[in-house]
Amino acid sequence: APTAGRGAAAAAGPDRFPFLEGAFEPVTEELTAFDLPVTGRIPRDLDGRYLRTGPNVLGLEDPRAHHWMLGEGMVHGVRLRGGRAEWYRNRWVRSAGVSAKLGERYPGPSPVPEDDFACNTHVIPYKGRILAMQESGPAPYELDGDLNTLRPYDFRGSLEGAFTAHTKFDARADELHAITYYPTWDHVRHLVVDHTGRVARTTRIPVADSPMMHDFALTEKHVVIFDVPVTFDLAAAERGDAVPYIWNDKHPARVGVLPRNAPNASAIRWFEMDPTYYSHTLNAYDEGNSVVVDLVTMPAPFYAAGRGSDGPTALGTPSLERWTVNLARGQVKTRVIDDRPQEFPRVNESLVSRRHRYAYTAGAAAMWQAYLTADGVPPDRSFTNVLVKHDLLRDSTQVHRFPKDAAVGEAVFVPSEKHSAEDDGYTLAYAHDPERGAADLVILSAQDFTAEPLARIHLPGRVPLGFHGSWVPS
Template structure:
């Protein structure tokens, strides 16, 4: 952080006012309302003391509409915005930037051909039938961040210090189609393992990009019909693909609308050698369920293990005060519990074990341990409300199922956190959990640093931010040595 890099001048875009039925959409207002200012802040007020052994960057992606939408708007439709805070030598810098996707630029120019997921799909765009926002996930690979979109879109490279958009990533022009959010990076090999799926065709695919950014494998996997997977698993030798019973309804398929239904079929996990072929996949059937987010996956002898958050019914009624958005609100109230599946590659047997009955989601781990056996994971805890709000975090022992909770003050809600190993860490949970939180009443935000081994205590430091961080999606941690490299 020597100040030699130049930033974009802070930008403000006039957002406009909500009109019509969008005045009933809670995911455009209050805690969820986007910020229309790009900010750079190099001198931040700190309550407490930022640990000197904390070095790196915490980033979080999320939907942030540039303009007030006039059509029906899903929370997932908002333009991608990255929020990032860099720590070094007990000091911090904060920046936020829009991810300048092709569709972001086209919308500014008035040439955008596709809308959000509550509108008819633009089937004349064969590879992207909805607006591609890169608003969902953010990962580090080959020295740069990549912003990714959940419906499979174009990966967008971003500078991890300035957050300036570098440009689209095609892996040397060899990317066959798109990349979905929740693709994985192997910390030992530097490989990026991704998956892609087609909304209206019966197949999905997976691929491998090496540490030099070269596409080394790409394979197609045939399916019984179009599917809507959200995440994948990765182990030392395998990718784990999801064939889940939440699919487009027949009416949705005919009308090219995002209209989903539960088929009642078993959930299937496809274990395939990451450098193998699509026809080498082995499917393991389990009870019907949906999974948004995988905790981690690894191998033990003949078994491939995947820990994930399994959705359970939320028990909430659709509230008529949200008008046409009542169903959207109900679906967004994520209720999930941590579950482990063990798939035996020799016998074909699959076993499921629920670790806890607390409601949580958005799990994160120490990314240095991704794709190998982990003991600890950190989940957001869901507030008892009909909207998606994170009122704290839960640290899980994945072996015993024991948990420790860290709760925020009333009216303060968090983001997906990230685990930050301390410099010279001696173990998997030797470090800090970093998270953005926002006070809903005061509309102020801060970054908090929590000692992972003293998880239920207060933060060791609170970094006050000059910009509000709206509710959003996924985050990551990048070690300081990776930033230097």
């Protein structure tokens, strides 16, 4: 395993740091560019901002002590309006530490040290605001339309404790849901932010061993949480390990289903499963007496920070699965939808918590091979530089392939102005252009997924592989 206080990158050897190289190499400056050049035509009904965030370490002193997940967050954005790409900007999220490194004033009250982190995992629109978020950490940071950090945002003073990176917004109920956790808690919390923008309900759900709960699922009637054997390790934290979460064979894997209208946590039902790890939820819905969840999983055991040089079993590759929780029979049935390595599943956001047909994923070979390279495993590029559209009704896929070394990231679905069908719209993603040495914002027709892009917007610099993003409509 990596030595104490070191991340997966350190295990690759003294001269190899996969998460500081190639598609992951951090950018070193903030850029602003106007009237971006375009190949093709930008649909005129795209009026808003495409934003995506990820780790972009600032002021790294010792690469051996660095872990990619802990790099300071940087948001990359493109403003589209009237068939034009008005601007591109990239900006670090201003935590107190980032502000100090940049010689600026921190835009908020002084945080406690453990909450001072430039959120790097997700960026979402919420009631006219733009929020940069981090799991098991500080309150979100609010950004303005030009990606400047305004202040920490605590939902009008109603947020207590840690927040999360993966919320679920039920548009029909006008509710924002979250599952939050923290290493010192003996529980996780289900939060409901109501139509007023305040945390209206908090349900504390007892769990043992402080498990990592990166994501969850929401249906019209239920909240679904995943209690898996990746748990907080105090000894690792005291050693200074970058990611103090370990695979814990003594912690059972289980799925919890809590009615959304339950008065307290006593109504939750737990269903045991074979050991596994999940990463991200696509979506979930109720079907008769069952709850159906589509999500990305990794085989057991899963090592959050890589494992050193233990061979190809050190970290399995992710695949798309469907879990059906039969509430009447007390059973969980799992089915692999697609076993090719893929990550970052996205759905038409208007269908969150309701039945969906289509899913969009990104070929994950580039990201996971960086972990495996850190573990001493030769790279396998058999399914990378692709975006995938899944038709879950017909059990079919369409694959849009990008050139070698395109390092395409998560795709976000944006509905068209008419939005006459679930897939009537566009998918947007950043992809590297190796010939220019810079990134493009690529716009695909979701209904003509394998065709040439409708538009490629040429950005002035690189966008490193990162995490999650959103479309923020005007």
